[in-house]
Amino acid sequence: MNTRALLFSFLPQVVLVASRPCDKNAFNNVLGISAEVVSAVFVPGGHTYGEGTANLAYPIAPTKLPELCALIINASSSEISNYRFGLFLPTQWNSRFLAVGNGAFLGGINWLDMGSGVRYGHAVMSTDTGHNSSAVDLTWALHNQERKKDFGYRAMHGSVELSKKITEAYYGETISYSYYSGASTGGRQGLKEAQISPTSFDGLLIGAPAWYTSHLQTWSTKVALYNLPMTDKRHVDTSFFRILADEVIRQCDEVDGLKDGIVSHPDLCKFTLAPLLCGNSLETNSSVCLTAEQAETIRNVYSDFYAEGKLAYPGMGLSSEIQWSFLLGGAAPTAFGDAYIQYFLYDDPDWHWTQWNDSIVWQADEADPGNCTASTYDMAELKERGGKILMYHGAADALIPPGSSQLFYERVAQAMGGIGSLQEWFRYFVIPGLQHVTGTVVDAPWYFAGSGAQGRLGTSTYSTPGFEDSKHDALLALMAWVENATAVDELVATTWKSQADPGSGVLRQRPLCPFPKRQTYRGNGHPDVPESFICLAPPLNLVTFEEAEPDLASLKHSLLGPSLTKAGQDKVDQSKVAEIIYNASKGSKFFNREEERDKALTVKIDQILAKKRQLEKLDLSRELKAADVLLAQLEASRDLTQHIVHIDCDAFYAAVEQLDRPELADLPFAVGGGVLTTCNYVARKFGCRSGMAGFVAKKLCPQLILLPLNFDKYNAKAAEVREILADYDPRFESASIDEAYLNMTQYCIDHDMEAADVVSRMRKEIRKKTHITVSAGIAANARLAKICSNINKPDGQYVLPHDRVAIMEFMRNLSCRQVNGIGRVLERELRAVGINTCGDVYTQRQFIERLFGEKTYNFLLRCYLGLGRTNVQPAEEYERKSVGTERTFRDMGDPTQLREQLRRIAEELEKDMRRAECKGRTLCIKVKLHTYEVLTRQVALPKAVFLADDLYHYSLPMLVKLEQEVPSLKLRLMGLRCTHLLSTKKPDTMAFLGFRPRRSASAETDESTSGARTKKATGIEEEWEVWPAETSDDVPVDHAENSSGAGSPFRRHGKEVLPNPKKEQQPAEETHEELWDCPICNRPQTPDERQFNEHIDLCLSRQTIRDTIQQVAASNPSPIKTTVPEANKTKEKKRGRQPTPADPRQKKLRFG
Secondary structure, three states: OOHHHHHOOOOOOOOEOOOOOOOOHHHHHHHOOOEEEEEEEEEOOOOOOOOHHHOOOOOOOOOOOOOEEEEEEEEEEEOOEEEEEEEEEEOOEOOEEEEEOOOOOOEOOOHHHHHHHHOOOOEEEEEOOOOOEOOOOOHHHOOOHHHHHHHHHHHHHHHHHHHHHHHHHHHOOOOOEEEEEEEOHHHHHHHHHHHHOOOOOOEEEEEOOOOOHHHHHHHHHHHHHOOOOOOOOOOOOOOHHHHHHHHHHHHHHHHHOOOOOOOOOHHHOOOOOHHHEOOOOOOOOOOOOEOHHHHHHHHHHHOOEEEOOEEEEOOOOOOOHHHHHHHHOOOOOOHHHHHHHHHHHOOOOOOOHHHOOOHHHHHHHHHOHHHOOOOOOOOHHHHHOOOEEEEEEEOOOOOOOHHHHHHHHHHHHHHOOOHHHHOOOEEEEEEOOOOOOOOOOOOOOOEOOOOOOHHHHOOOOOOOOOOOOOOOOHHHHHHHHHHHOOOOOOEEEEEEEEOOEEEEEEEEEEEEOEOOOEEEEOOOOOOOOHHHEEEEOOOOOOOOOOOOOHHHHHHHHHHOOOOOOOOOOOOOOHHHHHHHHHHHHOOOHHHHHHHHHHHHHHHHHHHHHHHHHHHHOOOOHHHHHHHHHHHHHHHHOOOOOOOEEEEEEOOHHHHHHHHHOHHHOOOOEEEEOOEEEEEOHHHHOOOOOOOOEHHHHHHHOOOOEEEOOOHHHHHHHHHHHHHHHHHHOOOOEEEEOOEEEEEOHHHHHHHOOOHHHHHHHHHHHHHHHHOOOEEEEEEOOHHHHHHHOOOOOOOOEEEOOOOHHHHHHHHHOOEHHHOOOOOHHHHHHHHHOOOOEOOHHHHOHHHHHHHHOHHHHHHHHHHHHOOOOOOOOOHHHOOOOEEEEEEEEEEEOOHHHHHHHHHHHHHHHHHHHHHHOEEEEEEEEEEEEOOOOEEEEEEEEEEEEOOHHHHHHHHHHHHHHHHHHOOOOOEEEEEEEEEEEEEOOOOOHHHHOOOOOOOOHHHHHHHHOOOOOOOOOOOOOOOOOOOOOOOOOOOOOOOOOOOHHHHOOEOOOOOOOOOOOOOOOOOHHHHOOOOEEOOOOOOEEOOOHHHHHHHHHHHHHHHHHHHHHHHHHHHOOOOOOOOOOHHHHHHHHHOOOOOOOOOOOHHHHOOO
16 A cells, blocks of 8 residues: 555645755855755665764664765855754655654754654754753753854754755756744744744644743743752642542543543532641641642642733643643752753853743843744734644643643734734644653553654654544645645544554554643543544633532622623633632622622522422423413524624723833723722732722732723723724614624625624724724524624634534523523523523423413523524613612711712712703602612602702702611612603704704713613612722722723713714805705705695695785774683682783784
């Protein structure tokens, strides 16, 4: 069998032969004076080639090579530096070029990887990076900036350029495609070359890249210091790492739904060290258990490293513990960190690790010796020319944590339009069980012909033995993607019974999935074959608590708050967050109140469950039939014709603040003080979220920066976004200051575009003009669009097909909590009766109406079907139900101060009601006690009011009554709200008298009002709104900026809904409309023929009446008397009113 033909069966075959001899003199005239061919050797087929031990980095030579010409070239890079590279030119060439990378700080030509590459038929190159040394010898860099540059980027770039020149000269043909393959340092080299020279490669295979050189090398020292010195009580012996690894497997193995000894989803595991702790005994053995100090060391190793309050480098991942010994096992940090600081950064061999301080990270970041770090995240030029990157990282890697590649991928996504936009040219794979570059200790499928892995199987290996195709070989998959546009949706990894011996037989194979998808066991089938798995996007994070104290589970879950489902929380250990909140708030008034509410809810749930048990004993066939009939009726109302879009600005307040302070981009910060209103995505990784108390957030993230609110700034930026939205749907519906619904149906028809393309263009326009990002959901109705907008956040979009089957499948596995309108209380009630997902609604449909009532019953059935409203209209068209304002303050019990607060609130409410042009017949007062209990009282007013004096006058008795009902009343919040509204807008008398309607003053000021029009709730529970509270004394706020908007004590919460923007009118002289004068009354009229004729008819009828009255008056000069009915006379008399003489001006109205 022709193996090479099988390898390239998916590609056009072109085999070329050399046009010149393998002689060094034949190449020197090609290179120029700065480089020369040191050696040119013809290698017959089946032979070997290498440099042996003279090559300190790569002494092992490849064997059984195809017939080729082997070259060694030396090139000068400066007066004091040079580099060499090797080049294999096969006799039978497929017109492709491949460069392979190096590892660590190794200095030498990587002949072994070149041997793997040339067997594909490629011309293959490797550079020595400008020196000859072992992996940990960095002495060559001392005081030599030129050699550092060669290592950083120059040797690779120069070698690629010269190698391509030689290759094309040797064969007399142009290279058709150029590729790169490298891992670790080799991964960094490839990314760096693609950033400085996007035309060098058409496709890059990048494994576990050491791209963040200045941070990775310094972190290598920092992480070692957690476990040093060895005499310290916090030191953990390397023998314990195996115990730790076993415990990780015990807790995390089955997270993926399959018990196989492999941690496939480490990021979803809620790992705890509790089972490994020594306990309270004074006699502890730290070789088999962890003391408190040792446990803290382990937590530090797992945690992301923050230096001086900024993210410096990601921590170790779960399942990497066996490899920890490399960085944590010595009496001093490894040379990867120490030698880098000595010879690269400081040029000081005497520097000692005991001199470490965290500022070294930022010194290295600024200096970046040799320009090694590959941190140019905008790689648009590579993308635009059709370049592709296939990157992967082992989940069990402890030399370069997988979080490093995740960080790079996310930053590229942030620079280039979101994760979704990367899929067409850059895909990232996480490999369960794979350690650094090669190998596994848990028999995980690890081999897919990745960079540097083929040499692990032997000196003559290439591709995947027995599976030489693009499904099992990453390099072939990359080539198919570049040359055939066959996207890499899946790779298959293999491991053998003897891990690195294909002759021992296949042990297991599994699919590898591009991020954010992950391999998921189907639930049946043999776990050692790839067909038993499928690549699926991870579910939205669901948090469950299996507590040692089950009575506290519901309370801790409740303390997590209502914004648990916010984007950016998917990798947070929510059990740890809950524990911190629990301990931080325990004993406080807030905690006591939450505890009471939790107990009350528990009692209510017990009653619901008791009722369900009774229902289960009954014949509910009638309820089942009724539910099915209702489902059929609801199904008949499904509308799949509309393209509804939900737009949500990403971390809006934080994003706006970051525009003014770009230095905060990589720092955790939040907006708000006592209570956070918004957190950036860095802070969310710590578990911080909106609605969280500031002091709790500080416990989760001590380096969290708090910024004051500035609503003037947010409203201005929101107005910019709204102007753009109006271009796509003038009747869009604002849901809050930072989110809106649009109906794109007509726009798509008018412009002959798909909804996804329209939304993508709109999002790009918003980003370009406002410099903030938005996420979008596109679906058949508003409910689905709202859910979808949260899937690819930040800066992404998700399209749910307009297909009933797709919608039903989408809803079936969706957590109930993800549905707008289902909050913490209803979620817990539903979970108690067995409804965890929307699909569970169907199985429990016979119970729902009897347990929760008709309203919830209808709502949940609609959720199960994925139904929602398709009407989108401006928020101002909704009927306004109430106007109110609230104010928070520190605990206050002085009656005089409370009345002063009430007066200020009444004055603020008057302003709001004037803006809304209304008055109210019902007044409600709301207070929150210092115990966090909320009380409300209301009164029906004898007249409609809006003035502050009236509002205060009628609300004061309610406050007095509350003071009587609650002894020693202490409040932390007070608010007033008017309902049963009446309009105070003045009628348009000009229109009544026949003149053109005048523009109302309210219409002119709508855009500037802050009063919100309240929409009718579409769900069962109100959305929990985030309200800024007072700043706690122990939570400092960064007051770098101060504005009038930030200082308002009244509640400005971002849920205000303003009228849609109207396009500016042209100047009056340009838009002046010609008016037609009526020949009867001479008044100007609108130039509309129909309306003008109707007006003339009206004027003629008036003239006829006027003429008749004048004729009657001329024949009978006595005054016309008005007869008042007797009953009316009586009423007037009773009221004590005297008859009012006729107003002489009324004659004009009677045309008399």
